[in-house]
Amino acid sequence: xxxxxxxxxxxxxxxxxxHYNNINNQNILNLPYVSGPSTYNANMISSQIGYDLQxxxxxxxxxxxxxxxxxxxxxxxxxxxxxxxxxAFNYNTSNKSQEVVGSGGxxxxxxxxxxxxxxxxADHHHDEDSGKSLGEREADDGGKYDQRAQKxxxxxxxxxxxxxxxxxxxxxxxxxxxxxxxxxxxxxxQKAVKNSPYPRSYYRCTTQxxxxxxxxxxxxxxPTVVITTxxxxxxxxxxxxxxxxxxxxxxxxxxxSPVSDFIINTPRSFSNDDLLRVPYAAVNVNxxxxxxxxxxFQNDYELLKDMFPSVFFKQEP
DNA sequence: CGTTTTTGACCCGCGC
DNA sequence: GCGCGGGTCAAAAACG
Numbered sequence: 001x002x003x004x005x006x007x008x009x010x011x012x013x014x015x016x017x018x019h020y021n022n023i024n025n026q027n028i029l030n031l032p033y034v035s036g037p038s039t040y041n042a043n044m045i046s047s048q049i050g051y052d053l054q055x056x057x058x059x060x061x062x063x064x065x066x067x068x069x070x071x072x073x074x075x076x077x078x079x080x081x082x083x084x085x086x087x088a089f090n091y092n093t094s095n096k097s098q099e100v101v102g103s104g105g106x107x108x109x110x111x112x113x114x115x116x117x118x119x120x121x122a123d124h125h126h127d128e129d130s131g132k133s134l135g136e137r138e139a140d141d142g143g144k145y146d147q148r149a150q151k152x153x154x155x156x157x158x159x160x161x162x163x164x165x166x167x168x169x170x171x172x173x174x175x176x177x178x179x180x181x182x183x184x185x186x187x188x189x190q191k192a193v194k195n196s197p198y199p200r201s202y203y204r205c206t207t208q209x210x211x212x213x214x215x216x217x218x219x220x221x222x223p224t225v226v227i228t229t230x231x232x233x234x235x236x237x238x239x240x241x242x243x244x245x246x247x248x249x250x251x252x253x254x255x256x257s258p259v260s261d262f263i264i265n266t267p268r269s270f271s272n273d274d275l276l277r278v279p280y281a282a283v284n285v286n287x288x289x290x291x292x293x294x295x296x297f298q299n300d301y302e303l304l305k306d307m308f309p310s311v312f313f314k315q316e317p
Numbered sequence: 318c319g320t321t322t323t324t325g326a327c328c329c330g331c332g333c
Numbered sequence: 334g335c336g337c338g339g340g341t342c343a344a345a346a347a348c349g
Contacts, residue, residue, distance in 0.1 A: 187322055189341055202340070206321090215340090 169229035171219065177201065177226060178216055182238040185214065196220035207236050 172179060178201070185203035193200045200217035213231045 186320085188343095190322090190324075191339065191341095194338065200339085 167229055167231045169227060171225045171227050173225045175224070177218065178203070179226065179228065183207070183212070183234060184239055193217055193220070198223070205234060207234070207239070210235050 178185070184206040186206045187201055188204050189202035190199050191202070196217070196219075198218035198220055200215055203214045203216065205212040211232050212234050215229045215231075217227050219225045219227055
């Protein structure tokens, strides 16, 4: 209970999840517009969708609906970021290209949500706790740190920490738990998920000074999908050894975006055919960002259309 | 032998 | 204040 609320407030991980559920239970056609079964989530989503309908590039949603699938498999990537509109948008693009691992063909359904809450009060401390805690611990004592002393520090830092790293979450239909995204990750934890038989794994980018983390868990609602949540942004390009020779271009300009991971790497494993099956993409843009970045959004939108014409062509006037 | 994974313990905020 | 649950640490084990 508390968890759900917390997650929703902080980022839309849970919301995403919910969206996914909606799809499963109600039908992909209704996805973005239907208020989900979950009350709280539904409210959040619907309110944002309201903006989307007005501000997002027209047709994106509709396109999706028209193309609605008869499909058996689809993606429902969703994400939200608080401070990086570009990344968010790019991510949406990449969603479509998200590969389906181990399955014969898949319909990809993309839905993007951008959380624009400017402040991160909704935030959780968790994100940076790891780094901070660790640093403090080591700083205070060698091994065991003094908890009381730390608490004082924490209180102080907690304030600063309210700033949360942008997070991106999405659902991928795959049999593989840990999707290859080009970066190197080291697993640093695993926890059982409440009400789910599937554990949640925690990964950290192994590149020095890169504090990007990601969580991976399988949906208990639909074990065929995996929910991945990225946190923060890479401050380095994809490790050379892992980068695809076929698609190295975008890496330089987008490497700092978790979203870009997929743009960069997707081509390695998905084909044009996959793209053509993309039923639709939904872009949600928070009003706050919309105002500030509307222009850029338009530009990106154009870019998107170029990259994924199959997703947009139906919408074209 | 260096790196990654496993896994129980620990920390922390939140709700009750 | 306590318990819960998410998130992280870190020692040991596993891996290549």
